Amino acid sequence: MRENELWNVTYYIAVIFMLFIILFPIYAMVKQSLVYESETYKRTLFPESITLENYLNLAREVSQAGSVGAVGFHIFIRNSFIISISVTLITLFISTFGGYSLARLNFRGKDICSLIVVISYLMPAVVLMVPLYILIVSINLQNSFEGIILALLSRSVPFCTWFMVGYFKAIPKELEEVAMIDGASRITALFRIILPLSLPSLVVNMIFSFTLAWNDFIYSFMLIDKTQLLPLSVAMYRLINGEFVPWSTLMAGGVIASLVPVTLFLIIQKYIIAGLTAGAVKG
Amino acid sequence: MKLKTRETLTAYSLLIPTFLIIFFVNFYPLFRVFYLSFFKKIVGSEEVFIGFKNYISLFASDIFWKVVTATVIFILSAVPLKMLLGIGLALILNKPSKLRPILRNIIILPWALPVYVSAYVWVWLYNPSLGLLNKITETLGLGHYYWLQDYPMLGIVIVNVWQTVPFVALAILAGLQSIKQELYEAAAIDGAATFQIFKYVTLPSLKQTLYILTALQILWTFGEFVTIWILTAGGPGYATKTLPIYIYEKTFISQDLGMAATLSVIALPIFLMIVIYVIRSLRG
Numbered sequence: 001m002r003e004n005e006l007w008n009v010t011y012y013i014a015v016i017f018m019l020f021i022i023l024f025p026i027y028a029m030v031k032q033s034l035v036y037e038s039e040t041y042k043r044t045l046f047p048e049s050i051t052l053e054n055y056l057n058l059a060r061e062v063s064q065a066g067s068v069g070a071v072g073f074h075i076f077i078r079n080s081f082i083i084s085i086s087v088t089l090i091t092l093f094i095s096t097f098g099g100y101s102l103a104r105l106n107f108r109g110k111d112i113c114s115l116i117v118v119i120s121y122l123m124p125a126v127v128l129m130v131p132l133y134i135l136i137v138s139i140n141l142q143n144s145f146e147g148i149i150l151a152l153l154s155r156s157v158p159f160c161t162w163f164m165v166g167y168f169k170a171i172p173k174e175l176e177e178v179a180m181i182d183g184a185s186r187i188t189a190l191f192r193i194i195l196p197l198s199l200p201s202l203v204v205n206m207i208f209s210f211t212l213a214w215n216d217f218i219y220s221f222m223l224i225d226k227t228q229l230l231p232l233s234v235a236m237y238r239l240i241n242g243e244f245v246p247w248s249t250l251m252a253g254g255v256i257a258s259l260v261p262v263t264l265f266l267i268i269q270k271y272i273i274a275g276l277t278a279g280a281v282k283g
Numbered sequence: 284m285k286l287k288t289r290e291t292l293t294a295y296s297l298l299i300p301t302f303l304i305i306f307f308v309n310f311y312p313l314f315r316v317f318y319l320s321f322f323k324k325i326v327g328s329e330e331v332f333i334g335f336k337n338y339i340s341l342f343a344s345d346i347f348w349k350v351v352t353a354t355v356i357f358i359l360s361a362v363p364l365k366m367l368l369g370i371g372l373a374l375i376l377n378k379p380s381k382l383r384p385i386l387r388n389i390i391i392l393p394w395a396l397p398v399y400v401s402a403y404v405w406v407w408l409y410n411p412s413l414g415l416l417n418k419i420t421e422t423l424g425l426g427h428y429y430w431l432q433d434y435p436m437l438g439i440v441i442v443n444v445w446q447t448v449p450f451v452a453l454a455i456l457a458g459l460q461s462i463k464q465e466l467y468e469a470a471a472i473d474g475a476a477t478f479q480i481f482k483y484v485t486l487p488s489l490k491q492t493l494y495i496l497t498a499l500q501i502l503w504t505f506g507e508f509v510t511i512w513i514l515t516a517g518g519p520g521y522a523t524k525t526l527p528i529y530i531y532e533k534t535f536i537s538q539d540l541g542m543a544a545t546l547s548v549i550a551l552p553i554f555l556m557i558v559i560y561v562i563r564s565l566r567g
Contacts, residue, residue, distance in 0.1 A: 007477070014375050015386070022393055025445070028415055029404045043418040098301030105294035113298065115562075120309040122558045124506025126527040127550055130534050130543045131312030131319070154308035161301050186293050215397040217509045222535065233399045237513065240403055247407055254400040265395035266388060 033252035040247045054252035071227045073253060076235040079145075080214055080257075083231055086149050087213035088206050091156040095205060096198075098157075099164025100190060104173075114165070120158035125218055128154060133222055143226045151219040156209040163208065167201040168194070204268050211261045232257045319544035326538035337545040349521040350529045353436070354505065357525050361440045362500045366493065368444065369451030374481075376452065377459045387453070394449035402513035405442045409514070435515050435522040442510050447503070451496055458492035459485070491564065498561045502554065526550055 032040070033054055035047045042048075058073035102114055132151050141147030175197070176189040184192065195202070217233040224230055230238070232253065239250050320337055322330040341347050376386055393401060408414045409430040417427050431438045462485065470480045508527040511517065517524035517532065524532075526546060533543035 011375065011378060014371070015382070018372060018375065019386075019389065021445070022390060022449075025401065025404050025408060026392055026396070028408060029400075032407070040413055043413060043415060045415065045418065094300040094304060097297040101294045101297035101301075105290055105297075107291045107294040110294075113302070116305060116310070117301070118562055119555075119558055120305050122502060122554075122561065123309065123313075124502065124527075124550070124554060126506050126508055126530055127316070127547045127554065128309065128312050129527075129530060130540060130547055131315040132308065133534065134315065134319075134540065135308070135312055150308060153304050154312075157301060157304045158309065186290065215399070217397075217399045217513075222531075233397065236399065236403055240406060240513070247413065250403060251407070254403055258396045258400050261397055262392065262395045265391060269388070269391060 029251045029254050032248055033255045035248060037246060037248045054248045055256075057246075057249050058252055058256065071230075071235075073232075073235070073256075075228060076230055076232045077256065079229060080231040080233075083145055083148055083152070083216075083220075084210050084213040086145070087152045087156055088210045090149070090153060091160050091209040092202065092206055094153075094157055095160035095164050095209075096195070096202065098161045100168050100194070102161070103165045103168035104176075105186075117158050117161050117165075120154070121162050125155065129218065129222065132219070136223060142223050143229060145229065148216075148219055148223050148231075149213075151223060152213050152216055155216075156212050159212070160205050160209055163205055164201070167198065171197065207264045207268050211264055214257075214261055316544045316547045319541055320548045322541045324539075324541040324544075326540060330541075333541075337541050338549075341542070341545055341549070346521070346529075350524050350526055353521060353523060354525040356436060357440065357443075357507075357511075357523070358501060358504050360436070361443050361504050362497065364440065364444050365448055365451050365500055365504075366497055368448050369455050369496075370493075372448060372452035373455035373459055376456050387456075390449050390452060392449070393446050396446075398446060398509045399513060401446055402442065402510045405438075405445075406514055409438060431515055432519055435519060439511050439514050439523055442514060443504065443507060446510070447500070451500065454496055455489065455492060458489050462488045495561060495564050498557050498564070502557050502561075505550075505554070 031044075031047050034050050034052070035044070036049070036051055036053065039048060098117075102110065102117070132154065136142055136147045136151060141150065171194065175193055176186070179189040179193050180186065215233070216231070217237075220231045220234045221237065224234065227235075227238075236250060236253050236257070239246065239253070319330075321332060321334060323333045323336070324330045372390065376383060376390070408416050411417060411427070411429045411432075414430075416430060421427055428434075466484050466488070467480060470484050475483065506527060507525070508531065511523055511525060511528055512531070515523045517528040530543050530546045533539050533546060
C-alpha cells in the first residue's frame with residue numbers, strides 16, 4: 001500500500017515537471033505575441049497588458065516591425081500556402097499510383113524499386129543539398145516557386161509513396177479481384193473500389209506532405225532570396241537577423257506559422273507515429 | 284500470359300511518375316555529388332578533374348576533424364538523452380488515467396511546431412539580456428548566463444531534445460501498448476517488483492522498437508541543420524559546426540562545390556549502414 005502511494009506521488013511530480021518543460025517555451029511564445037514590444041525589456045513572465053497589435057502588424061502592407069524589406073507578412077503566408085498546396089497535390093497524385101503499383105502488382109524489379117523508395121525517404125536532406133542546388137540553378141529555377149516545389153518533392157514523394165504502399169497492402173486483395181472478374185480493368189477497379197475506400201489514408205498522405213512543405217527551411221533558405229517569394233520560415237529568419245529584432249512581432253509570426261501544422265497534427269495524431277516508423281514499412 | 288503482360292504494363296505506367304521524380308531529384312543529384320567530389324569546382328569557374336585530392340586535403344585538414352568531433356558529440360549527447368527521456372515519458376503516459384488523452388495531445392506539441400519556429404523561440408529564451416531563461420535563473424538566485432556563447436553544444440542539444448522527445452515517447456508508447464497484458468499479470472502473480480517487471484517484461488518486449496528508433500534518431504540527429512543554424516550558425520568558433528553546417532558553409536560561403544560534394548559523400552557510408560540496418564530490422 002505504501003509503495004503504491006509513493007508511486008502515485010512520484011507520478012504526479014513527474015507529470016507536472018514534464019508539462020512545465022514542454023509547455024513553458026510554447027507559453028512564452030504565445031504570451032510574447034500578445035504583449036507590446038516594450039514589455040520585452042521587462043522580461044515579464046506574465047503579461048502586464050494584452051494587445052493584438054503584433055498580429056495586426058503582420059497583416060499590414062508596410063509596417064515598421066512586421067515587414068521584411070517593405071513586404072508584409074501576409075505575402076509570406078500566401079507564399080507558404082502556394083508552395084505547400086502545390087507540393088501536396090502533386091505528391092498525392094504521384095504517390096497514390098506509385099504506392100498502389102508497388103503494393104499490389106507483380107512485376108520484375110519490384111524489390112529494387114521498393115528499396116530505392118525507402119533509401120530516398122531515409123536520405124538526410126543535407127546530403128542532397130549541394131547537388132539539388134546545382135540542379136535547380138542549372139535549369140534556371142532558383143528564385144521561383146517551381147524550383148522550391150521540385151526540391152521539396154525529393155522529400156515528400158518517397159515518403160508518401162512508402163506510406164501508401166503500407167496502406168494498400170492492408171486492404172484485402174479480394175475486393176479488386178471480384179471487380180476484375182466482373183470485367184473491370186485494374187485501373188477501373190483502383191478508381192471505383194480502392195480509392196473511395198482509401199479516403200482516410202489519402203487525407204493523412206495530404207497532411208504529411210503539406211506539413212513537410214510548410215515546415216521546410218533548408219530548401220527555401222538556399223533557393224530563394226527574392227523577398228516577395230519568401231515563405232514564412234525564411235522571412236522570419238530575416239527578421240531575427242536584422243539589427244533590431246521585433247520579438248513580439250516575431251513570436252506572433254511563430255504562432256501563425258504553427259497554427260496550421262499543429263491543427264493538422266492533432267487531427268491525424270494516431271497515424272503519425274505508425275506512418276513514420278514501422279507501420280508504413282512492412283516490407 | 285497476356286494478362287500478365289498487361290498487368291506488368293499497368294504496374295510500370297503507374298510507377299513512372301514516382302520514378303521520374305525520384306530519379307530527377309533524388310538519384311541524379313546523388314550521382315552528381317559523387318562525381319563532383321573528384322573535381323575542383325568553385326562557383327562560376329570550370330570543373331577541373333583532380334582525382335582524390337579533395338578527399339586527401341579534407342582528411343589532412345584540422346577543421347574537418349573538428350567538424351567530425353562536433354558532429355559525434357552532438358549525436359552522442361542528444362540521442363541517448365532522447366531515448367532515456369522518451370522511455371520515461373512513455374512510461375508516465377502508459378499509466379492508465381483520465382488525463383492520458385489530454386496529456387498525449389499536449390506532449391506532441393513541441394514536435395508539431397515547425398522546427399524553425401521552436402528554434403526562433405529558443406533564440407529568444409537564451410538571449411542573455413532579453414531572454415526568460417536568465418530571468419528564471421536570476422529569480423532563483425542561480426546567476427546570469429551567456430547560454431549560447433558559454434554552453435553552445437548544451438544549448439543546441441537541449442533544443443533538439445525538446446523538439447524530438449515527443450516523437451520518441453509516442454513511438455515507445457505505441458510499443459508499450461502492444462505488449463500483451465498477460466505477461467504483466469504472470470509477472471505480478473510470480474511476485475515481481477515494479478522494477479523487475481520493467482527489466483524482465485517491458486524492456487525485452489520493447490527491444491525491437493528501441494533499436495529501430497535509436498537508428499532513426501541517429502540518422503535524423505546527424506542530418507539536423509535548421510536548429511543549429513538558427514541558434515548558433517555553427518559557432519562560436521567550431522563548437523557546434525556539425526557536418527551539415529560545414530557542408531552549407533562550403534557550398535554557399537566558400538562556394539567550393541567540389542569540397543562540399545566530398546563532405547556529402549563522406550557522410551554517405553555511415554548513412555547507408557544505418558539505413559540498411561533499419562530496413563533489415565523492420566523486415567526481420
